Amino acid sequence: MTPSPPIPPAIARRNWWARHWRWAMPALVLLVALGAVLAIGFALDRWSQWSRGSEPYVEAMRRARCSIELVQVLGEPIDDGYLPVGTLQQGSDGSGRADLVLKVRGPQAHGDLFLAGRRQQAQWDYPVMYVLTGDTHTIDLTALDDAEAVTRCELADCRAQGDCPPAPAHPPSVPRQALEA
Numbered sequence: 116m117t118p119s120p121p122i123p124p125a126i127a128r129r130n131w132w133a134r135h136w137r138w139a140m141p142a143l144v145l146l147v148a149l150g151a152v153l154a155i156g157f158a159l160d161r162w163s164q165w166s167r168g169s170e171p172y173v174e175a176m177r178r179a180r181c182s183i184e185l186v187q188v189l190g191e192p193i194d195d196g197y198l199p200v201g202t203l204q205q206g207s208d209g210s211g212r213a214d215l216v217l218k219v220r221g222p223q224a225h226g227d228l229f230l231a232g233r234r235q236q237a238q239w240d241y242p243v244m245y246v247l248t249g250d251t252h253t254i255d256l257t258a259l260d261d262a263e264a265v266t267r268c269e270l271a272d273c274r275a276q277g278d279c280p281p282a283p284a285h286p287p288s289v290p291r292q293a294l295e296a
Contacts, residue, residue, distance in 0.1 A: 159198060166199045170239055171213035171232045178244065178256045179219055179228055181268035183279055185246055185254045189221025196220070201230075209237040224249050228256070 132139065166172055179185055180193050196218025205211040211234030219228050231243035244256040273279040 163198050166203050166215070167195070169203055169205075169213070171203065171215065171230060171241070172199060172217070174232075174239065174241070175215070175217060175228055175230045175244060175256070176219075177268075178258075179246065181270045182246075182254060182256055183270050183273055185219075185226075185256070186221075186270055188224055188248050188252060188254065189219065189226065190223035191221060193219055193221045205234070210234055211239070213239075219246060226254075 176193075176195055186193065199215050199217050201213070201215035203211075203213050203215065211232075213230060213232040213234075215228075215230045217228040217230065219226050226246045226248035228246045229243060230241065232239050232241045234240075241257055246254045246256060248254065270279070
């Protein structure tokens with residue numbers, strides 16, 4: 116009987132990577148992909164929190180919640196979406212610029228709030244602020260005087276004077292056929 120040939124030294128002394136690359140490579144790719152997804156998710160969450168705390172965003176949502184016409188179309192309460200889209204720039208010299216699209220929704224409908232604002236000498240001006248609802252109805256949220264609009268809530272004034280109906284506890288459901296008619 117003849118002895119078996121010796122094992123070549125290159126095969127006998129393979130390193131860890133050579134022995135395990137078939138499962139380690141996909142695991143490494145998944146780990147890198149997971150890291151990228153988490154980094155993007157973190158960046159989007161930071162953007163969402165930063166932009167939602169900005170003065171133009173807060174003012175746009177305040178005006179949306181104070182608009183009698185918008186409350187009639189969307190219902191109450193009016194909520195905002197998670198992630199605003201657009202740009203928001205603020206300079207150290209008191210200047211700034213905001214071009215945002217916000218999702219707004221109520222119990223009855225939803226829409227997109229378009230906002231264009233400019234900041235000069237630490238004062239914001241909003242030449243464009245309107246909501247386009249799902250049925251392509253446009254509701255203007257700009258005021259003739261932005262300084263006056265900041266101190267007033269049209270809906271609260273209307274309810275205080277008794278000129279408009281109070282907020283419904285549960286908005287009535289309207290059949291889809293009635294909306295289409």
